[in-house]
Amino acid sequence: xxxxxxxxxxxxxxxxxxxxxxxxxxxxxxxxxxxxxxxxxxxxxxxxxxxxxxxxxxxxxxxxxxxxxxxxxxxxxxxxxxxxxxxxxxxxxxxxxxxxxxxxxxxxxxxxxxxxxxxxxxxxxxxxxxxxxxxxxxxxxxxxxxxxxxxxxxxxxxxxxxxxxxxxxxxxxxxxxxxxxxxxxxxxxxxxxxxxxxxxxxxxxxxxxxxxxxxxxxxxxxxxxxxxxxxxxxxxxxxxxxxxxxxxxxxxxxxxxxxxxxxxxxxxxxxxxxxxxxxxxxxxxxxxxxxxxxxxxxxxxxxxxxxxxxxxxxxxxxxxxxxxxxxxxxxx
Ligand code: G3I
Numbered sequence: 001x002x003x004x005x006x007x008x009x010x011x012x013x014x015x016x017x018x019x020x021x022x023x024x025x026x027x028x029x030x031x032x033x034x035x036x037x038x039x040x041x042x043x044x045x046x047x048x049x050x051x052x053x054x055x056x057x058x059x060x061x062x063x064x065x066x067x068x069x070x071x072x073x074x075x076x077x078x079x080x081x082x083x084x085x086x087x088x089x090x091x092x093x094x095x096x097x098x099x100x101x102x103x104x105x106x107x108x109x110x111x112x113x114x115x116x117x118x119x120x121x122x123x124x125x126x127x128x129x130x131x132x133x134x135x136x137x138x139x140x141x142x143x144x145x146x147x148x149x150x151x152x153x154x155x156x157x158x159x160x161x162x163x164x165x166x167x168x169x170x171x172x173x174x175x176x177x178x179x180x181x182x183x184x185x186x187x188x189x190x191x192x193x194x195x196x197x198x199x200x201x202x203x204x205x206x207x208x209x210x211x212x213x214x215x216x217x218x219x220x221x222x223x224x225x226x227x228x229x230x231x232x233x234x235x236x237x238x239x240x241x242x243x244x245x246x247x248x249x250x251x252x253x254x255x256x257x258x259x260x261x262x263x264x265x266x267x268x269x270x271x272x273x274x275x276x277x278x279x280x281x282x283x284x285x286x287x288x289x290x291x292x293x294x295x296x297x298x299x300x301x302x303x304x305x306x307x308x309x310x311x312x313x314x315x316x317x318x319x320x321x322x323x324x325x326x327x328x329x330x331x332x
Contacts (some may be wrong), residue, residue, distance in 0.1 A: 012332030014077060015325075016040030016284035018244070019136035021063040024291050026069070027229040031070070033288050033316055034202055035324070042079045042281055048088030048224075053109065055092060061116055068120055079282075080117060081108050081243075082125035082174065084158055086144040091223040094145050102149045106159050114165035121212035123211055125243070126158050126268060131175050131195075135187040155195070156204045163205045170281075173199075174210030174243055178229070179270060181222040189229050200236055208232055208281055210243030213270060216253040221269040223276065230277015240272065240278055244286040250299045259308045264321030271328060283325070290314045 017038040023030045026058060034041050045051055053059055068110050071078040082088070084106070096102045114124065130147075132140035141147055146154040155173075160170055173196065178189050201205045215221070247263040263321035276281050287293045289312040296307045306314070311322040 003160040007165060011039055011330045013280055013329040014039035014282040014283050015329050016077070016079075016186055017288040018042050018044035018081070018284060018286050019067055020044050020287070021046050021290060023068060024067060025286035027291075028318055030289065030292070034239065034310060035074055035076075037288065037311070037322075038076060040077040040079065040284065041067065041074075042081060042284065043067045043287065044081070046240070047080050047113070048085060048108065049093065049271075050088045051112065054090060056105075059112060059116075066184060068117065074258060078121055080113075080121040080124040080169075081310060082128040083113065083162065083260050084126070084130075084146055085128035087129070087140055089145050098322065099148055099149055102146070103154075103157065105152060106146070106150070106187075108153070108157060110161040111165045114162050114169065118166040118168070121169065123172055123208070124162055124164050124166075125172050125174040127155055128174045129176060130155060130173070131176075131188050132190050134184055135191055138187050138190045140187075140191065144289045147185065155198060156202060159199065159204045159206060170207045170239075171205055172208045172210045172241060172243070173206055174212065175293060176212040176214055176244075178211050179213065179215065179221055179226065179273075180219045181225075185222060189225060193232055197236060198235065200238070204264055206238060208241050209317075210241045210246035211274070212241045212286075213246070213283075214244055214286070215263075215266040215270060217247050217248045217259070217266045221266065221273055223273040226273035230274055232277075234278040239281045240274060241281045242274060242283040245270075245283060246286045246295060247294060247296055248309065249298050249307055255305070256308060260319050260321065263308065263319065264324075267321055271325070275328075282296035283311075283329055287309055287317055291316075 017034050043064045068078045130141055133140050187307050196206055249259045252259050252262045289308050290310050291314040293309045295309040
């Protein structure tokens with residue numbers, strides 16, 4: 001039986017939040033908000049290859065350890081993000097072009113990190129964002145250093161290594177832009193489903209798909225396609241996690257009221273679609289407060305007014321859509 005993400009007593013579907021060490025250290029209100037609202041608290045960046053392992057011999061576990069210890073000592077769950085990601089590959093890894101050496105680094109990295117957190121992190125994003133951004137055809141993978149040197153086999157290799165290192169961990173394949181109407185997301189969903197089926201058929205342990213849920217408030221969520229995607233995963237005993245929820249509101253005109261209304265609509269539409277396919281294992285927000293979010297830097301609003309991507313505003317006040325979201329997770 002595949003392991004499950006620890007279910008909290010309070011909610012049928014755990015609500016989680018990704019936390020950043022640099023704010024965790026200096027903002028007590030931030031820490032308190034995670035304790036108040038989250039069943040699961042996870043490091044947002046601290047376990048990425050580049051931050052965790054700036055050079056071959058240095059594993060700087062300390063920042064992630066502090067967050068994981070904080071979560072567990074308060075009775076919360078936690079999970080790992082992520083072993084392999086194109087975005088978090090340090091230069092010293094990119095300099096390795098010999099397949100044998102790179103394979104050894106992959107195995108050593110996953111073994112060491114999974115072993116360090118075994119029993120504390122109950123689930124891992126094993127590979128993050130391996131699907132081509134805009135797949136020219138179904139099945140296309142993103143051009144990454146891991147793919148170039150090792151080929152697609154680095155994906156099963158990562159899963160098998162993780163399963164061996166921590167047999168109890170729930171192993172997840174995580175990706176973005178699986179949520180909307182249109183041929184690009186159709187191709188990305190089809191690619192994900194085919195890849196998961198192929199891995200399962202080959203006996204590779206993949207326990208869940210992470211659908212990131214970075215929602216563009218102006219795009220239409222594809223209810224039927226997401227429902228079918230979730231149901232197809234369920235049929236092969238693969239779970240679904242909303243793994244990085246936030247709302248990109250750069251094209252929403254008006255002001256905060258319009259932004260929040262659009263955000264609420266997008267979140268509801270996503271959850272309707274996800275629940276129609278299968279009950280998600282967790283819904284995790286990528287941060288918790290508008291005070292700190294990657295969205296403002298990466299996708300600022302054209303008029304220069306603040307983005308409002310997260311469940312709490314910059315003063316830690318709840319958005320109107322947050323209560324109904326928590327209620328929904330409570331009842332499942
Ligand atoms: O750690 C340094 C810190 O020492 C320094 O003081 C500070 C000054 O800028 O930078 C810190 O590093 C930043 C890091 O976040 C830690 O907060 C990096 O510059 C910054 O690039 C990094 O951004 C993160 C990004 O991934 C890249 O790792 C975002 O916070 C994070 O939200 C974002 O998350 C990704 C997911 O992993 C995958 N899916 C998409 C999502 C959004 O891009």
